[in-house]
Amino acid sequence: MAANGGALLKVKNVEVIYDHVILVLKGVSFDVPEGGIVALLGANGAGKTTTLKAISNLLRSERGDVTKGSIEYLGERVDQLSSNDLVKKGVIQVMEGRHCFEHLTVEENLLTGAYTRRDGRAEIYKDLELVYDYFPLLKDRRRSQAGYTSGGEQQMTALGRALMARPKMILLDEPSLGLAPQLVEEIFDIVRRLNEDEGVTFLLAEQNTNMALKYADYGYILENGRIVMDGEAATLRENEDVKEFYLGLSSGKRKSYRDVKHYRRRKRWLA
């Protein structure tokens, strides 16, 4: 790791094209340090999900292709691996919109997360208890079909399922989607605890900039398939532009529409 400059994951100048024509990522580069929580921020269609799927290699099943650049994990190129191999290496994605197996019970959902593990039943069931420690709610619902549980419980199931693979790194896509603010906070608290206690590295794609910057160490802002800004989470939170465009806080006086347009144009040039 030292040889890799401390970065667990290095994404270098990645370009993604869907269906051979639609250019979605236009050269995205960033690093995720081991043990960190890094946030990818941006509006709808900015390319957050595509970036995560490019890393976890789920793109190919959606007719997307990484056409340029490289993705290195632990100093090794992983962009040609199957998602199955990548999970074995310790990178797992929690997809946007939960994607639980609805006809399986909550517990069966969790156990499918351990599919790639070969360290025996005892170890797997030990981790199941660990997941229940983090999500006591799931223990009560363990026998219910996941399709009938609430949105919050499904998000917990999806996160717990990823944990069952004993990952080094979780790619977490939009965990706040469709959840009440209180629940969002609860999920993020658990993310932080997992990060601190279990040493899981997180790469987080979020629209909820406020929440993400509160829990992440470092943030990258994506716009139109490019990274337009990055910095320590604390710095980004104080940045005037981030406040204005992503946190919805303006500096008091109302700006005229012309200024805004001018600003957007300038930003595109900078990118």
Added chain:
Amino acid sequence: MDFLYSVTADPVLQIVEDPVFFLQIILEGLMAGVMYSLVALGFCLIYKASGVFNFAQGVMMVLAVMCMVTVYDAGFGILLALLVAMVFMVGLSFAIERVVLRPMVNQPQIILFMATIGLAFFLEGFGEFIFGGSSQKIVPTEALHIGRDALLIPMFGSEIRLQQLDLTAGVCAALLVATLALFFQKTTVGRALRAVADDHQAALSVGIPLRSMWVIVWSVAGLVALVTGIMWGASSSVDFSLVLIAMKAFPVLILGGFTSVPGVIVGGLIIGVGEKVAELYWGDALGGSIEEWFAYVLALVFLMFRPQGLFGEKIIERV
């Protein structure tokens, strides 16, 4: 009035007059039902794990038994013949995964369904090319220890006949279903297969390798097809017209639910008994040949009132 009498009172009177005959009919219906269930089982497996309705299941059944019989007729032992047929079916699954399914990942189900229709036609031609199309083949029942006699069970001073072949089919079906139920509910691979059925993408994301899952489930369906083919072949002879039996699997699946192994069995039994009883007691009144359409009409009624079938997975919709 005559018509009313013949559809309501008359059948009941007939049943009361000769209850042993009625039992005999029920028994025959059950045995026919088991045979339908066996056919439907293969469809059910593939549908469960990949959401694909495999139109080629009927052809796979014929190919499996053709392969077995051909090897046996060439003078090899029955065990070797069975083994070769199994290997053939597993090999076929690998080929189907590579050539048909892999390029179609993440396509809508209807496209996969169309692909299996194409596969069915291809396999039929391919089978005729390898095993010869015209000649009918006979399943070596003696070598397989399937009796051809009928057992006579005394009942109320009369007798009920039970074909040994039917009995064997029933036992085979029971064993298959029990094994499959255990496999799907209790094993890691079974659980992963159910996960794949629910959500391909999510299954990929947790590291379940879709390709090997498909090979596994098509292989299992191929083995079920072999057993089914032997049973059906033993009751008549083996040729490609057996493919048509697969048509009987549709109503069974609709009745039992596409995703349920026990449902397939119950559905098959209901249809088997239903059509035999309807034919014998209501046949004259309704103009005969009820057996031909009974199953399909029943399926239609089910589609109207319970589209997921008796035991099918409910379509979960959160509101």
